[in-house]
Amino acid sequence: MPLHQGPDQPDERALSVNPFFGEANPVGGMTEAPPRHRLPDAPMAPTAAYQLVHDELMLDGNSRLNLATFVTTWMEPQAGVLMAECRDKNMIDKDEYPRTAELERRCVAMLADLWNAPDPSAAVGCSTTGSSEACMLAGIALKRRWSRRNPAPGARPNLVMGVNVQVCWEKFCNFWEVEARQVPMEGDRFHLDPQAAAELCDENTIGVVGILGSTFDGSYEPVADLCAALDALQERTGLDVPVHVDAASGGMIAPFLDEDLVWDFRLPRVASINTSGHKYGLVYPGVGWALWRDKEALPEELVFRVNYLGGDMPTFALNFSRPGAQVVAQYYTFLRLGREGYRVVQRTTRDVARSIAERVAALGDFRLLTRGDELPVFAFTTAPGVESYDVFDVSRRLRERGWLVPAYTFPPHREDLSVLRIVCRNGFSADLADLFVEDLTRLLPELRRQPHPFTRDKEAATGFHH
Numbered sequence: 001m002p003l004h005q006g007p008d009q010p011d012e013r014a015l016s017v018n019p020f021f022g023e024a025n026p027v028g029g030m031t032e033a034p035p036r037h038r039l040p041d042a043p044m045a046p047t048a049a050y051q052l053v054h055d056e057l058m059l060d061g062n063s064r065l066n067l068a069t070f071v072t073t074w075m076e077p078q079a080g081v082l083m084a085e086c087r088d089k090n091m092i093d094k095d096e097y098p099r100t101a102e103l104e105r106r107c108v109a110m111l112a113d114l115w116n117a118p119d120p121s122a123a124v125g126c127s128t129t130g131s132s133e134a135c136m137l138a139g140i141a142l143k144r145r146w147s148r149r150n151p152a153p154g155a156r157p158n159l160v161m162g163v164n165v166q167v168c169w170e171k172f173c174n175f176w177e178v179e180a181r182q183v184p185m186e187g188d189r190f191h192l193d194p195q196a197a198a199e200l201c202d203e204n205t206i207g208v209v210g211i212l213g214s215t216f217d218g219s220y221e222p223v224a225d226l227c228a229a230l231d232a233l234q235e236r237t238g239l240d241v242p243v244h245v246d247a248a249s250g251g252m253i254a255p256f257l258d259e260d261l262v263w264d265f266r267l268p269r270v271a272s273i274n275t276s277g278h279k280y281g282l283v284y285p286g287v288g289w290a291l292w293r294d295k296e297a298l299p300e301e302l303v304f305r306v307n308y309l310g311g312d313m314p315t316f317a318l319n320f321s322r323p324g325a326q327v328v329a330q331y332y333t334f335l336r337l338g339r340e341g342y343r344v345v346q347r348t349t350r351d352v353a354r355s356i357a358e359r360v361a362a363l364g365d366f367r368l369l370t371r372g373d374e375l376p377v378f379a380f381t382t383a384p385g386v387e388s389y390d391v392f393d394v395s396r397r398l399r400e401r402g403w404l405v406p407a408y409t410f411p412p413h414r415e416d417l418s419v420l421r422i423v424c425r426n427g428f429s430a431d432l433a434d435l436f437v438e439d440l441t442r443l444l445p446e447l448r449r450q451p452h453p454f455t456r457d458k459e460a461a462t463g464f465h466h
Helices: 012-017 046-057 077-086 098-114 131-149 167-175 194-199 223-237 325-362 391-400 430-448
Strands: 124-128 158-162 179-183 205-211 243-246 270-276 288-292 304-306 313-315 366-368 377-382 407-409 418-423
Touching: 077 325, 098 124, 098 288, 098 325, 124 131, 124 325, 131 167, 131 205, 131 243, 131 270, 131 288, 158 167, 158 194, 167 179, 194 223, 205 223, 223 243, 325 366, 325 377, 325 418, 325 430, 377 391, 391 407, 391 418, 391 430
Parallel strands: 158 179, 158 205, 205 243, 243 270
Antiparallel strands: 124 288, 270 288, 304 313, 366 377, 377 418, 407 418
């Protein structure tokens, strides 16, 4: 056989040695890198484009070893198949994809029942791209309800929350011109104080945000106590202030593991709740859910009705076009697991978090702030007397082993406190937990021998991501 088969065919011997990267491959091989910041002049083979992108992404961290994120990093293969089958369906085209729209409606009904809505059939809600969008929608509804009650010109609305809220609430206040009134941390209280929150309320307060699962340390805020404080405020002043529960994480933990905890629509003052389907809802990003206890809680004028797609379809979302894949995956997961399946998965995750927390505490170098007994999340800092290294050094050294563990400083009034945080998710097994603790234990002798903490520039250290 001749070496060259023709002018348009590659050198077979070169292909056998280096089938992709070799210069002799005119089909897929590259002789120079394409431009990065402008469109290439000509197309390239799909195998070449794939390989270039694939190779660059190898430099990303391993999502399964990312103990910073709350976002789901593992699903069953069947869920992946369903998502692939639905990735080209536009969620907003409800008339063209009526079954996808029906699955969204069923998910809303399931969540309304899970969160003890007085009449689940009367609850209203929608899917979103995540909790950030869901919180924006809840905030808009609170503001519109306030404006109905307070027509006085020039009045400036305010929203009361703990300083530990996710950054989306600060965005909401900025974007929609609402004053953010934040309750600071004090001592060992790392979230909102109900009485302090009530004292910040006035006639221009659109609502109070309670967090079921603080991203700073994994603790639940006392939503029932918050509602009780606002009930007392109404008795004294007549002010009727609604509550929104940001249950981005806890909304899919507490119903299964903390059934006696009253935080949801059982409290008449709770007007709306959001959760992230892509966190402990166990779905790949991005899907969130926003629910209101009834139609009165969601002003009708905020619901848009579109008919150019072939039917009169109500929609209430900031985003318009998005794939239906995540909504379908959420319904699959609800159907697949049911209440008992979710209970088993979340209990296992919490058990792993508690186990790691106990073993970290037993090392003697660290002090626990939380123990993973609410969200499967715990935060810890260096113990008194540890002076040769700090939490930023620990985070940096763990990254060398592939573990992504955030180190960050708390907000006012606890800027003096810097911590590490571990988020346990479905797929972070007891075996992986063992490997993590072994790696952390292996690093300690070296860290103890340091003359001082090396991470002087805290801004350059591993950051905290809500």
